[in-house]
Amino acid sequence: MEATIEVAGLRKHFGRTTALDGMTFTVLPGQVTGFVGPNGAGKSTTMRVVLGLDAPDEGHALVGGRPYRSLRRPLAHVGALLDAGALQPARTARDHLLWLAHSQGLGAGRVDEVLALVGLEEVARRRAGGFSLGMRQRLGIAAALLGDPPVLMLDEPFNGLDPEGIVWIRGLLRSLAAEGRAVLVSSHLMSELEDTAGHLVVVGRGRVVADVAVSELIAAASADRVTLRTADRSAAMSVLAGAGATVAASERDTLVVSGMAAGSVVRLLGAHQVPFSEVSAHRATLEEAYLELTRDAVEFKGAAR
Template sequence: MEATIEVQGLRKQFGQTVAVDDLSFTVIPGQVTGFVGPNGAGKSTTMRVLLGLDSADAGRALIGGRAYSALRRPLTQVGALLDAAAVHPSRRGRDHLLWLAHTHGLPTRRVDELLETVGLGSAGRRRAGGYSLGMRQRLGIAAALLGDPPVLLFDEPVNGLDPEGIRWIRGFLRALAREGRAVLVSSHLMSELEDSADHLVVIGRGRLVADTPVAELLAAASGDRVALRTSDRTRAMAVLAREGATVAANGKESLSVTGLPAERITALLAAGGVPFSEVSAHRATLEEAYMELTRDAVEFQATDTQASEPRAAASQASESQASEFRAATGDGDMR
């Protein structure tokens, strides 16, 4: 089986509410694909349709080219973590994996192996009702991996985890993708996917907003802006404009330069004898890139009365989360 997830023209409606609207995307093996959108955007619904739990009103949701119900021994083809809290509180963690294993004739050995892999080990003998959220997530991940499937779906796997748990899951997801599996991970927070996703499928209100490699998205959002601090604004502007850069003053001593790389700017300023104290290339965070994307999506629906609110939130977030990468600085910092 080819390890892919294909969603084509998917539509799902609950009563009057359209949860997923003409959604299409493909998840390929060997990389982590982030599935991002605000709460209620339709991420979980899409995953439930993929797993055959909900039926689609239109379109197709296929795994390795087949509908879920057409898969033979489904746990060996797809692993899923939908809701880590969904365990019987008085059943032991190990027994939860055991009944799942029995549906596919998998040996008990496999259950114990996975308990070790996810770091539950002896905790598997305890009743799941006493598990912390992190332990439940680990149990859920073990359940998803039982049949060693080439396709994995995780719905909000880091939601509510402590930093240690988040780091563990991120590393784990990356490792699974490196093994050649197709990994789809949903999150309502873009920052949770930073450093783990290679590709992003962004949805809002059930519709596709973006389907793009993370690297491209970041490059587009970062632009080629360079921030510059100088005590001689006028001369700096003249020198740089002569070389074709677009220069904007955004403070008494600070300039924003586009059209020239940071290295070239420092060279030009040094050659022209213009004093400067700081040159930094702006590098967008995933969160900023996401905000830029959703801002467009929000503007598209500008007639909506709620539209102004998310926009305000978006600009606030990009301000607070903007991080700057120091590409080059004055001689004081050259070591």
């Protein structure tokens, strides 16, 4: 089966609320694709449509070229984590996975493999209702991996994880993609996606705002921005603004200069005898690049998903 998720022209309304307005993108194998956007942008609805939980008004969503509802033993095709709390709290972690495995024709051996993979083997016989959010996230990821699928779709998998858990899931997601799987991860934590994802699908108002490599997005947001440290911030701001640059104060002795290359900043300050201790090209964070891109992509009024 081809390891892809294809979303084409999805439109979806809930009453008078527009959730999806022509959502279109493809998740390719061999990389982690981040799926990001403001609350109400349509991320959860899109993932539910991919899994056949919501029916679109228009368009289609395919996993490996096929609708989810046509898949026999779907866990062998796509593994998903949409809600870490979707479990029977009285069941043990192992029993939770055993009934899923039984429904897909999988044996107990695979259950023990994924429990070890997510670090839950020591608590496998504890009731899942007593698990922390981080442990429930690990159990949900184990369920998603149960059928060894070529496609994975995870909604906010970093939530509730401690620092060790975040380091673990970063490595896990990258290794799964390196095996040739298509991995789609929805998250509000840009710092985690910056260290994990190679590609980004940014959505807003129910449609795609950008479909781009993470490195390209950061490079575009970093262009012609310079970090300047100076003991005379007022003089530096006056000189640079007078030459047409846009200058913003960052810290007590730090300015961020836009619209002027680092070399030009150095020459201009030197010509006006303005002291400085550092001039360096600014590298935007993914969070900065994302906020710049989605400035106008606010959520739909009344959006519920």
